[in-house]
Amino acid sequence: MSQTLRGLKVVELAQFISGPYCGVLLAALGAEVVKIEKPNVGDQSRQSDPFPNDISHPERSGLFHFLNRNKRGITLNIETATGREILLRLLKRADVFIEDMPVKLARRLKLNYPSLSKINPRLIVVSITPFGQTGRYCNYKGYAINSSAMGGMSLTVGEPGREPLTPPFSLGDYQAGIVAANATMFALLARDMIGEGQHIDVSQVEAWAVFHTGNVVSAYIYRQQKRIRAGHRTPAPYPYTILPCKDGYVFMIALRGAQWKRFLEIVGNGKVPDWYANDERFKDRRRAGLEYADDLDKLLAPWLMSHTKEEIFALCRQRHVPFAPVRNIDEVVNDEHLNQRDYFAEIEFNGSNEKFKCPGSPFRFSQSWWDLTQPAPSLGQHNYQIYCEQLDYSAEQLARLHRMNII
Amino acid sequence: MMKYPLQGYRITDFGWTAAAPRATCILADMGAEVIKIETRTHFDPIRFGPDNVARDPEKDPLFHSINRNKLGITADLSHPEAIDLIKQLIKVSDVVSENFSPGVMEKYGLGYDKLKKIKPDIVMISFPATGKEGPMSDVVTYGPSLASLSGLDSMVGYFGERVIGMQQAYADINASLHGVFAVLVALRHRKLYGEGQYIELSQMEALISTMAEPILEYTMAGRVLGTIGNRSNIMSIHNVYRCKGDDKWVSIAIRTEEEWRAFCKAIGNPPWTKMEVFADNYRRLEHQEELDRLISQWTADKTHYEVMEMLQKAGVAATPCADTEDRFLDPHFQEREVHIPVEHPATGVDWIPGMVCKLSKTPGGIRKPAPLLGQHNRYVFGKLLGLSEEIIARLEAEKIIY
Numbered sequence: 001m002s003q004t005l006r007g008l009k010v011v012e013l014a015q016f017i018s019g020p021y022c023g024v025l026l027a028a029l030g031a032e033v034v035k036i037e038k039p040n041v042g043d044q045s046r047q048s049d050p051f052p053n054d055i056s057h058p059e060r061s062g063l064f065h066f067l068n069r070n071k072r073g074i075t076l077n078i079e080t081a082t083g084r085e086i087l088l089r090l091l092k093r094a095d096v097f098i099e100d101m102p103v104k105l106a107r108r109l110k111l112n113y114p115s116l117s118k119i120n121p122r123l124i125v126v127s128i129t130p131f132g133q134t135g136r137y138c139n140y141k142g143y144a145i146n147s148s149a150m151g152g153m154s155l156t157v158g159e160p161g162r163e164p165l166t167p168p169f170s171l172g173d174y175q176a177g178i179v180a181a182n183a184t185m186f187a188l189l190a191r192d193m194i195g196e197g198q199h200i201d202v203s204q205v206e207a208w209a210v211f212h213t214g215n216v217v218s219a220y221i222y223r224q225q226k227r228i229r230a231g232h233r234t235p236a237p238y239p240y241t242i243l244p245c246k247d248g249y250v251f252m253i254a255l256r257g258a259q260w261k262r263f264l265e266i267v268g269n270g271k272v273p274d275w276y277a278n279d280e281r282f283k284d285r286r287r288a289g290l291e292y293a294d295d296l297d298k299l300l301a302p303w304l305m306s307h308t309k310e311e312i313f314a315l316c317r318q319r320h321v322p323f324a325p326v327r328n329i330d331e332v333v334n335d336e337h338l339n340q341r342d343y344f345a346e347i348e349f350n351g352s353n354e355k356f357k358c359p360g361s362p363f364r365f366s367q368s369w370w371d372l373t374q375p376a377p378s379l380g381q382h383n384y385q386i387y388c389e390q391l392d393y394s395a396e397q398l399a400r401l402h403r404m405n406i407i
Numbered sequence: 408m409m410k411y412p413l414q415g416y417r418i419t420d421f422g423w424t425a426a427a428p429r430a431t432c433i434l435a436d437m438g439a440e441v442i443k444i445e446t447r448t449h450f451d452p453i454r455f456g457p458d459n460v461a462r463d464p465e466k467d468p469l470f471h472s473i474n475r476n477k478l479g480i481t482a483d484l485s486h487p488e489a490i491d492l493i494k495q496l497i498k499v500s501d502v503v504s505e506n507f508s509p510g511v512m513e514k515y516g517l518g519y520d521k522l523k524k525i526k527p528d529i530v531m532i533s534f535p536a537t538g539k540e541g542p543m544s545d546v547v548t549y550g551p552s553l554a555s556l557s558g559l560d561s562m563v564g565y566f567g568e569r570v571i572g573m574q575q576a577y578a579d580i581n582a583s584l585h586g587v588f589a590v591l592v593a594l595r596h597r598k599l600y601g602e603g604q605y606i607e608l609s610q611m612e613a614l615i616s617t618m619a620e621p622i623l624e625y626t627m628a629g630r631v632l633g634t635i636g637n638r639s640n641i642m643s644i645h646n647v648y649r650c651k652g653d654d655k656w657v658s659i660a661i662r663t664e665e666e667w668r669a670f671c672k673a674i675g676n677p678p679w680t681k682m683e684v685f686a687d688n689y690r691r692l693e694h695q696e697e698l699d700r701l702i703s704q705w706t707a708d709k710t711h712y713e714v715m716e717m718l719q720k721a722g723v724a725a726t727p728c729a730d731t732e733d734r735f736l737d738p739h740f741q742e743r744e745v746h747i748p749v750e751h752p753a754t755g756v757d758w759i760p761g762m763v764c765k766l767s768k769t770p771g772g773i774r775k776p777a778p779l780l781g782q783h784n785r786y787v788f789g790k791l792l793g794l795s796e797e798i799i800a801r802l803e804a805e806k807i808i809y
Contacts, residue, residue, distance in 0.1 A: 002596075002599075002600055003440070004592050004593075004595055004596040004600075005592075005595070017470070025588065029592060029601050033427065036621065047641070048620075048641065049620070049624065049640055049641070049742075050620065050623045050624040050628045050630075051627065051628065052627045052628070053537070053627070053628060053629075054628050057545075060618070062620075062623035062627045063619060063620055063623065063669070066619045066623065067619070069685070070682070071570055075802065079553060082557060106449070115769070122805055130724075131739065132743055132765070133765075134736055134742065134743060135738075135740075135742045135743045136739050137739045140715075140719045140724075140726075141719065141722065141723065141724035142660075142724050142726060143642070143645075143660040143724050145637065145639070145645055145646075145647075145658050145660050145751075146658045146659075146660055146724045146725065146726040147459060147726075148658075148659040149647060149656075149657075149658035149726045149727065149728040150658075150726035150727065150728075150729050151729070152657075152731065152734050153575075153730050154728045155654075155656070155728045155729065155730050156574070156575065157563065157573060157574065157575070158565070158570070158571060159565075159571065160652075160654075162565070162649075163572070163637065163646070163647045163656060164647050164728045165563060165564070165565070165637060166637050166658070167577070167770075168559065168562040168563060168621070168635055169445070169575060169618070169620045169621065170620070171577070171617055171618075173615075174581075174617035175580075175581065175584065175617075178584040178585055179583075179584060179763055179764050181588050182433065182578075182584065182587045182591065182763075182764070182766070183764040183766060185588060185591035185592065186412045186437055186591065186766060186769065186771075187412070187589065187766060187769070188411070188595060189412045189413065189594065189595065190409075190412035190766070190768065190769040191573075192598070193409060194409065194555075194768060194769070198767045198768035198769065199766075199767040199768075200764060200765070201652055201764065201765040201766075202764045202765075203743070203765070204628040204744060206743070206763070207763070208665070209743060209745050209760075210760040210763045211429060211580050211583070211584070211742065211760060211763055212575070212576075212577070212580050213731075213734070214466065214472070214494065214734075214745060214746060214759070214761075215469050215473065215735070215759065215760055216756050217473035217731060217735050217746045217758040217760075218458065218468035218471075218759070219458040219468060219731075220731040220732060220735060221758055223460065224729075225458075225521075226729065226730045226731040226732060227730075227731060228654065230574070231571055232569070232570070232571045232572065232574075233574070234551070234574045236457060239587065240551075240574075242463045242570055242571065242572045243554065244559065244604075245570065248570075249555070249561075249569075249570045250555075250672075251551065251552040251554075251555035251556075251560065251572065253456070253551060253552050255452065255547050267412065271763055272743065279582050301769075303743055307550065308703075317545070317546060320547060321547075322548055322549060322552060323552070324552040324555045324556040325555065325556065325773065326547075326560050326563045326572070326642070327555065327556060327558045327559050327561060328558060328631050328633075329558050329561065329562075329621045329622060329624070329625045329631050329632060331558070331623055332557060332558035332615065332622070332674060332793050333622060333625055333626060335543055336538075336540075337537060337538070337542045337543035337544075338611075338612070339613075340541050340542060341538055341541045341611050341612075343542065343615070344610075347623075348506045355581055356623060356627045357622070358619060358622060358623055358626065358627045359542045359612075359615050359618060359619050359624040360612065361612075361616070362608070362612060362613040362615070362617075363585055363586070363587045363588075363589040363607065363608045363612075363613065364606065364607040364608075364609075365589065365592070365593065365604055365605075365606055366541035366604040366605040366606070367593075367596060367600070367602055367603075367604035368592055368593065368596050368604065369556070372613075383697025388704045390469075395539075403494055403604040
């Protein structure tokens with residue numbers, strides 16, 4: 001096993017999830033990521049839940065720690081002339097710059113790609129914004145809820161007639177983060193061939209609009225069909241639905257008729273129940289799903305309500321029926337499969353021996369060494385190391401920069 | 408300047424349905440020669456997706472979306488001779504991608520250990536639903552049900568009400584995007600260290616990796632979250648509001664006091680904005696239902712796009728809940744080529760999604776439509792593997808190339 005990205009120098013000037021998620025994926029594989037935060041305030045995720053036992057503290061946000069392990073942290077006010085100059089010195093020696101500045105601000109501070117490529121033509125600049133670097137909305141604002149709305153996701157989740165629902169938390173921000181990480185790797189491969197860096201433009205809206213929702217456009221153009229939300233089910237051959245059971249919910253989906261028949265045999269103790277077999281309305285699963293789904297939901301309810309979700313899951317697994325329990329978060333964290341596979345990781349805080357279980361690596365490499373055991377930096381933790389040891393500022397200069405609120 | 412960063416790389420693609428094919432689609436967009444293996448004995452289910460009204464395997468728009476830029480061959484893997492041909496193809500490939508159930512590749516004699524002997528520096532990626540090993544490795548899932556099994560759906564529903572679920576292929580697409588990263592890391596690794604490797608991407612694990620907040624909420628604060636609706640625990644205005652028209656909505660989110668003041672000004676400073684119960688973020692969060700009602704009254708007689716323009720001009724984050732039509736017609740999306748028309752021999756013009764990110768110097772692009780069944784058999788078996796026309800004809804007659 002070796003560190004695939006060892007020696008790769010990354011500067012991260014990005015907050016909350018998208019940019020930091022991109023940065024932490026690189027850091028896990030050995031890249032040296034220097035994270036720049038605003039003096040005194042820091043990354044906004046430092047203020048975000050959750051905190052141990054709900055006691056909030058800027059050095060103890062679980063989200064911040066999850067996303068910033070293995071990075072070194074410095075503070076810098078890039079809106080001052082001196083701060084900007086220091087940033088440029090860091091970028092001169094960097095391979096990758098991950099940034100999420102509003103397009104206008106980057107231009108005003110002359111930290112946009114044309115300016116940066118002049119000081120370091122090999123630099124790969126990864127820009128992450130809600131709407132992208134170009135287009136008429138490029139200066140518009142957007143949080144995760146706004147990106148998923150514009151990206152077409154929200155309108156497809158929720159009950160018809162009621163307000164659309166946003167994918168929980170900031171899923172879209174993670175999608176933009178992994179897209180940015182992909183683009184960084186493409187640009188690294190390209191740099192070996194063309195000898196120079198380039199500008200990567202990642203839009204959080206497009207992280208949804210391209211792959212998650214972008215493939216239904218032909219159906220609209222040729223058949224005026226729009227994908228909209230249908231509550232706890234998807235309009236499709238029955239079943240494609242989430243239904244309540246004794247202690248929660250189950251996701252019932254059967255793309256093949258044989259799977260559905262096997263489930264009905266479980267319900268009918270070995271044979272498809274008469275109430276189903278003798279009802280003309282259910283002969284065609286597609287029609288049943290579109291026209292009689294409510295009736296079928298009701299007819300199945302007595303059986304579902306007398307079984308727990310895990311009982312249903314176990315029975316379905318025996319008969320190769322692809323239904324799944326809707327697991328709650330505690331059940332996921334304590335799941336036997338995930339724990340036997342050693343999936344979860346732990347985060348710990350600097351100078352403390354408390355450990356908290358967190359999501360582990362999204363993939364497993366046989367040869368690339370994945371490691372995220374270094375805790376996230378406290379605010380400005382590596383100022384001395386970076387400014388004095390690497391950029392040759394004296395301790396006295398560092399103290400002055402600190403007093404002037406530049407660092 | 409060369410446009411494609413993966414030019415010169417070849418991928419043997421066993422992927423079907425969605426997770427693996429979408430990953431190789433992105434790699435193909437960036438220049439890799441992706442050779443998709445199919446068979447008429449067992450069609451890729453995506454050739455018969457819900458939008459394929461013709462029920463013709465060549466006419467599925469989703470198939471076209473996620474298989475553009477690929478070459479297509481047909482080979483019935485239940486024949487040993489087909490397996491031999493595929494092994495020859497792998498010998499001249501850089502990457503192998505597959506998302507069969509665990510054990511299927513091994514059954515064909517195409518497990519990583521075997522492939523490594525054929526091509527020592529091969530990069531192989533598998534996309535099992537829950538994992539190649541472990542007590543749940545046998546579980547059959549689809550993208551939408553995986554969101555339930557992974558806990559995501561337990562939070563999707565109106566606040567405190569029943570579970571509705573995402574009802575989406577989020578798990579598939581999330582797995583694809585993470586798979587692309589893993590393959591690129593492995594290719595870089597091979598370049599530096601001269602060795603290939605095996606990548607296991609459990610779709611369930613990749614999904615949970617994007618759920619840090621609720622997981623940590625439980626492990627750090629002991630709280631199991633249920634359905635959360637559109638609520639945020641830090642933003643008091645964080646919802647979607649009904650607008651003029653049929654099923655038209657606008658999303659609005661306000662985080663800072665500065666944004667709140669800009670919002671009040673943009674909507675004309677109505678008296679309720681001065682009410683004591685809305686004086687700061689904490690109070691607004693406590694009274695969010697009342698606040699949402701008042702905001703809905705303001706949005707009700709405006710279009711979702713009007714609200715976006717009015718609020719964005721003031722520096723407030725607001726976007727329409729765009730439906731398919733909105734997105735297709737939106738000038739910003741058109742300018743950024745979110746959807747691209749591609750001529751396909753079986754359907755005429757199909758509109759499919761464009762590039763998932765924009766690289767300024769090596770942007771990639773759409774070079775060709777999705778393959779017809781076996782469209783590139785002659786190129787792959789003849790030109791690439793050097794089989795004669797007679798042998799190819801025999802293999803076709805014996806339904807090995809089929």
